[in-house]
Amino acid sequence: MRKKVIAGNWKMNYNFHQSIAFIEKLKEEVLKKERNCDIIICPNFIALSEAKKIIKDTTIKLGAQNIYYEDSGAFTGETSADMIKSVGCEFVILGHSERRTIFKESDELINKKIKQALKHGLHPIFCIGETLEEREKGITNNIVERQLELGLSNVTPEELLKIIIAYEPVWAIGTGKNATPEQAQEVHSFIRNYLNVEYGLVVADKIIIQYGGSVKPENAKDLLSQPDIDGALVGGACLKVDSFIGIIESC
Numbered sequence: 001m002r003k004k005v006i007a008g009n010w011k012m013n014y015n016f017h018q019s020i021a022f023i024e025k026l027k028e029e030v031l032k033k034e035r036n037c038d039i040i041i042c043p044n045f046i047a048l049s050e051a052k053k054i055i056k057d058t059t060i061k062l063g064a065q066n067i068y069y070e071d072s073g074a075f076t077g078e079t080s081a082d083m084i085k086s087v088g089c090e091f092v093i094l095g096h097s098e099r100r101t102i103f104k105e106s107d108e109l110i111n112k113k114i115k116q117a118l119k120h121g122l123h124p125i126f127c128i129g130e131t132l133e134e135r136e137k138g139i140t141n142n143i144v145e146r147q148l149e150l151g152l153s154n155v156t157p158e159e160l161l162k163i164i165i166a167y168e169p170v171w172a173i174g175t176g177k178n179a180t181p182e183q184a185q186e187v188h189s190f191i192r193n194y195l196n197v198e199y200g201l202v203v204a205d206k207i208i209i210q211y212g213g214s215v216k217p218e219n220a221k222d223l224l225s226q227p228d229i230d231g232a233l234v235g236g237a238c239l240k241v242d243s244f245i246g247i248i249e250s251c
């Protein structure tokens, strides 16, 4: 039985002081009772170090929203895997559709970042998903398969178990229009079958596949009750303590 994993992708929101106030409040709420899921928060880089200090005695885990694939050097503005590890991150979001579209990240680049994260003992949260146009053309599975194939190139079965896959249909991200539980389950099941064929049943059975795209307290329970949906990657709704807790309580 896979334990659900709820992760919050804060994106470019909250300055240092706002981030700290938010995490203090979230911690207070999370600690009110035992939780049935793993909880990950992914604030901006500037808040990671202080965030770790606040959550250190809790089960809340820390993730970053990006890394570069080199160890160090002349890469102005970039942040390395070792850097985020050194402030207590265990996870890193890679392949997010905003990185793919706005920052033109290719599947090959994402693969390099995934390999680099794994090399440093981090758990990538590897995002994949189709655009509305691709869904309407009926090529969702082809897109997802290609993203998996290229993004996971040269990843071993042992390494794959360190990765969380996040299926995030692009048309559902930040739009308020979530995939229906049936639509999401269909793709999650396709992903698990693909991993079964490529990596074997043991890996496919254990790997966490999150759904992301307009998850809210109101729709979380139905999405999370699908057999192949093992958690959620949450954007907008993770920016309010009440709604993030509402999603956590749906587990």
Ligand code: PEP
Pocket: 009, 168, 172, 173, 174, 175, 176, 212, 213, 214, 215, 233, 234, 235, 236, 237
């Ligand atoms: C995301 O950005 O990963 C995301 C799922 O955003 P939202 O929940 O706002 O759709």
